[in-house]
Amino acid sequence: MFIILYHKNPDQLIRLVNRLSGDGVYIVVHVCLNEREENFNFLQQSLEGKVHFSKRFRGEWGGFSLVDATLAAMEMGKQFDYQYCYLLSGQDYPLISLSDMKADLDPRAKKQYINYWMQSSLISQSRYFNVIKQKWQESVDRQNHRFNQYKIKLFNRYFFFPGLKNPRPVSLKDRGLNLGKSFLGKLMPKRKFMNGILPAVGSQWFTISKACVDYCLDVARLRSDLKDYFKNSEVPDEMFFQTIILNSPFSEDITQDNLRAIFFQEGVYVRHPDLLSDKDFSKLSSAKAHFARKFDLSINKRIFDLLDQFQSKGIKHGDNKESEEQIK
Numbered sequence: 001m002f003i004i005l006y007h008k009n010p011d012q013l014i015r016l017v018n019r020l021s022g023d024g025v026y027i028v029v030h031v032c033l034n035e036r037e038e039n040f041n042f043l044q045q046s047l048e049g050k051v052h053f054s055k056r057f058r059g060e061w062g063g064f065s066l067v068d069a070t071l072a073a074m075e076m077g078k079q080f081d082y083q084y085c086y087l088l089s090g091q092d093y094p095l096i097s098l099s100d101m102k103a104d105l106d107p108r109a110k111k112q113y114i115n116y117w118m119q120s121s122l123i124s125q126s127r128y129f130n131v132i133k134q135k136w137q138e139s140v141d142r143q144n145h146r147f148n149q150y151k152i153k154l155f156n157r158y159f160f161f162p163g164l165k166n167p168r169p170v171s172l173k174d175r176g177l178n179l180g181k182s183f184l185g186k187l188m189p190k191r192k193f194m195n196g197i198l199p200a201v202g203s204q205w206f207t208i209s210k211a212c213v214d215y216c217l218d219v220a221r222l223r224s225d226l227k228d229y230f231k232n233s234e235v236p237d238e239m240f241f242q243t244i245i246l247n248s249p250f251s252e253d254i255t256q257d258n259l260r261a262i263f264f265q266e267g268v269y270v271r272h273p274d275l276l277s278d279k280d281f282s283k284l285s286s287a288k289a290h291f292a293r294k295f296d297l298s299i300n301k302r303i304f305d306l307l308d309q310f311q312s313k314g315i316k317h318g319d320n321k322e323s324e325e326q327i328k
Contacts, residue, residue, distance in 0.1 A: 001025075001082040001210075003073040004051075005066065006090035007032040007059050010039045012297035013090045014046050015304060022098050026080040027051040030069040032059035052076055064230060066204070066237040071220055074213050083107040086207045086259075091294035093304065095261065097311050101290055104259075105207070112212050112250050115258045116202035116242045194229060200242040205293070206258050212250045219244050261287035262294075278302040285310055 002020050006013050006029055017027060029051045031040050044053065055072040057065040070087060077085065084105045094101075105111075193199050208216075220227060226244070230236035245251065261284060263274045276284065276292060277300040284292050284307065297304060 001077050001080055001085045002027045002088055003070065003077065003085060004029045004088045004090055004092075005032075005059075005069055005073075006030065006043075007035060009090065009297055010043050010046070012295070013043065015297065016088075016090065016093060017047055017050055019094055019308070020098070021050050025098065026077065026082055028054050028073040028076050030054045030073050031056055032069075033057060034059050062235045064227075064236050064240075067227075067230065067240045070237070070241070071217065074217055077213065078217070082210055084207055084209055085213050086291070087205055088291060089205070089293060091296065092205075092260075092291045093293070093295050093307060094291055094311075095284060095287060095307065096290055104290070107209065110209065110253050112206070112208045112245060112254045113257055113259050114202060114206040114208060114242065114245060114254055115256060116200045116246055116254065118198055118200050118246065194225060197226075197243065197247050199239065200246040201239050202242045203258050203260065203262070204237045205260050205262075205291075206241065207290070208245070208250075212245060212248075212253075215248055215250065216241055216244050219248075259290040261289035261292035275299065276303060278306055281306045281310075 002025070004013065004016065004027065013029070017029075020027060027050065029043075029047070031043060031053060033056045054069070054076045057069045057072070059065055059069070074085070084107070096104075226240075230240045230243075233239060245254065263276070263280075263283075265274060273294055274280075276295050281303060284303075295303060
């Protein structure tokens with residue numbers, strides 16, 4: 001089963017769905033409430049019979065609505081007979097065929113494909129955050145900050161208290177803000193995580209078994225305290241499911257590979273991955289992943305054509321030495 005969290009570019013979603021459609025394939029799409037109604041109607045007409053649309057939530061980067069959207073799509077998927085669930089965005093695109101995906105995901109292995117880092121081990125596991133050595137501590141501080149701060153929504157914006165201090169204050173404003181955050185940090189009680197649960201953080205995108213999906217749904221239904229905690233945390237979609245799975249019987253089945261090729265700008269802390277183009281084809285064709293992100297059809301259509309041709313030619317995944325010549 002594929003769950004797709006969509007928020008823009010309807011033509012790109014249609015192309016993605018067409019690539020993923022096949023016998024015995026179930027696709028559940030969440031269309032963000034921020035999307036224009038005419039685009040939603042267009043998608044309903046264009047994808048009729050190919051996908052199932054789940055309950056819609058308003059998308060907010062860093063908010064809990066992405067967790068709600070994922071849970072609603074998972075709930076809809078309970079009616080389907082599937083082995084594994086891919087969580088995708090509308091800006092993902094496959095690097096291998098459906099048959100290769102099925103061959104890789106052997107249900108007998110009972111593996112869960114998810115990237116995670118426990119809060120206590122962030123200092124030695126900071127590769128996910130794509131920072132060079134001297135910036136490790138800054139990155140770690142940012143991630144630990146998610147568990148320790150308070151999140152408040154005012155005027156349709158999120159504010160975090162006491163807030164993370166600027167590690168390299170330059171202006172008087174930066175220094176003043178750092179001083180204020182230090183004062184708030186002493187004044188406000190430190191936020192505590194729930195007893196008996198180890199917090200985890202990682203990539204939002206994962207591939208997990210149906211049994212693991214059902215377990216996440218059960219925990220979300222029974223543990224209202226867990227949902228309440230993450231509703232007041234920064235970017236909970238990168239912590240909620242990771243924490244549940246890492247504190248579950250499925251923790252022993254996790255492989256530190258979410259089957260995604262995602263690239264970030266080197267040497268700096270950035271929130272969003274690189275936008276991929278046809279110039280990235282070589283590294284994508286050699287990537288040992290099922291999907292890559294992120295793409296934008298309105299900016300670079302050629303990379304979609306190259307990846308489609310790459311698959312239609314039946315070129316073995318990872319053999320990229322002659323791939324560009326073969327698809328010309």
